[in-house]
Amino acid sequence: MSVQLTKPKFNESQVSELLKKLFNLTPREICSLPSYDDQNFYVASPESGEYVLKIMNAEDSKNVNLIEVQTYAMSFAQQNGLPTQTVIPTNSGQLLSLEEMDCGSGCKKYLVRLLTYLPGVTISKVPLTPELLYETGKMAARIDKVFEKMEHPHLSVLQREKFIWSLSNVDLLEAYLGVLDGDPLQSVVKSVIHHYRTSVQPKQPNFRKCINHGDFNELNILVQPDDKSGNKISGILDFGDMNCGYYINELAIAIMYMMTVHPDPIKVGGPLLAGFESVFPLNEDEKDSLYFLVLSRFCQSLVIARYSVTLYPENAEYLMITSRKGVKIVQQLWELGKEQAEKVWFAKCE
Structure with a gap:
């Protein structure tokens, strides 16, 4: 069970900063999406389309191996004909980025991924x-x-x-x-x-x-x-x-x-x-x-x-x-x- 104060609370300015820093994206639109333990954002970029930015909660972000397997599973499912999202690499070619930010409860580390946006x-x-x-x-x-x-x-x-x-x-x-x-x-x-x-x-x-x-x-x-x-x-x-x-x-x-x-x-x-x-x-x-x-x-x-x-x-x-x-x-x-x-x-x- 997740522990208290692990859910991220990034504001729009922090999200824009992450997108620019990690993916060289300048968003035209950022919209918060519903989530249980994590924080998800719809992102529209005039130069490259639509995405979902997923920021894992601080507790789950400690288990990098687990998130790596989950990320790989999405790609594997897609390669086998299933309609799943895939991960967009960062500017440095990584599928995951561990970012330290203060969202109001002190500095914590959060795993960040940018996913393809699926219509529907x-x-x-x-x-x-x-x-x-x-x-x-x-x-x-x-x-x-x-x-x-x-x-x-x-x-x-x-x-x-x-x-x-x-x-x-x-x-x-x-x-x-x-x-x-x-x-x-x-x-x-x-x-x-x-x-x-x-x-x-x-x-x-x-x-x-x-x-x-x-x-x-x-x-x-x-x-x-x-x-x-x-x-x-x-x-x-x-x-x-x-x-x-x-x-x-x-x-x-x-x-x-x-x-x-x-x-x-x-x-x-x-x-x-x-x-x-x-x-x-x-x-x-x-x-x-x-x-x-x-x-x-x-x-x-x-x-x-x-x-x-x-x-x-x-x-x-x-x-x-x-x-x-x-x-x-x-x-x-x-x-x-x-x-x-x-x-x-x-x-x-x-």
């Missing part, structure tokens, strides 16, 4: 048709399949055994349950953690391992209109939660987040699952664990958001995006029960 809107802003959900599931499986082929000298940093966002580390949430004191949701979260331990963890030896993107959510998938009056996926963003996990984790994460932006959340699972299995068919233990893994991701999102708001109250609106919608959905999914949820999700996959 987030998938949260368009109708989630069964066809688009199918393609989303397919893309979630494809990216993990691509990562299977990836080699890098520091790939082991993706083990991330204490990473709170890994769906292999759900029981780490117990340390943060105090943020739900007095909230009826706390009993649901405790029950989900219990079922994760008793129903999911015993089956993990039979899960197929992979490297997960780890954050296949409604704000990290871009779409554009296709030639069939629908939408196609045009971009995959934010590789910051990459970790060694399981294929089934990626699917559970995608289902959970798409549920938060669909008018009938339970109906998300079927087409997403079908798309995923068109690339990577699940085994019985993976299928049997999907319901509790989806619930587990809801719990991660809700608990971590509540905790993060105590650290960054000024960023509460963004931090609570999923939480506001998720509370009602997780309660509905919990009350619906495993058997009924699986009847809907697996109906067209048998």
Whole structure:
């Protein structure tokens, strides 16, 4: 979990200075973009186009090897036909630059990258048709399949055994349950953690391992209109939660987040699952664990958001995006029960 006062707070003047110093860019426009732990800016330059400047938080900036692997993964995915951003080298030819700046809490070091800008809107802003959900599931499986082929000298940093966002580390949430004191949701979260331990963890030896993107959510998938009056996926963003996990984790994460932006959340699972299995068919233990893994991701999102708001109250609106919608959905999914949820999700996959 990120510690307090690590999130960068660069102002527009400091951003302009960085762009000129590192990339010899004179921006025509700088616009702040939403982010969780880091700081992102849309940058338009009259001489060379559009970019995204990403400034990592001070805590994550200490792990240069991890950021190197994430940066390499974006390029590797793009080279293998996936719509991802790539990194623009600095004037000195580096993909990462560690910059020391004072953003109001003393001098700290921040890793800075300039990324290509991908066109499109987030998938949260368009109708989630069964066809688009199918393609989303397919893309979630494809990216993990691509990562299977990836080699890098520091790939082991993706083990991330204490990473709170890994769906292999759900029981780490117990340390943060105090943020739900007095909230009826706390009993649901405790029950989900219990079922994760008793129903999911015993089956993990039979899960197929992979490297997960780890954050296949409604704000990290871009779409554009296709030639069939629908939408196609045009971009995959934010590789910051990459970790060694399981294929089934990626699917559970995608289902959970798409549920938060669909008018009938339970109906998300079927087409997403079908798309995923068109690339990577699940085994019985993976299928049997999907319901509790989806619930587990809801719990991660809700608990971590509540905790993060105590650290960054000024960023509460963004931090609570999923939480506001998720509370009602997780309660509905919990009350619906495993058997009924699986009847809907697996109906067209048998």
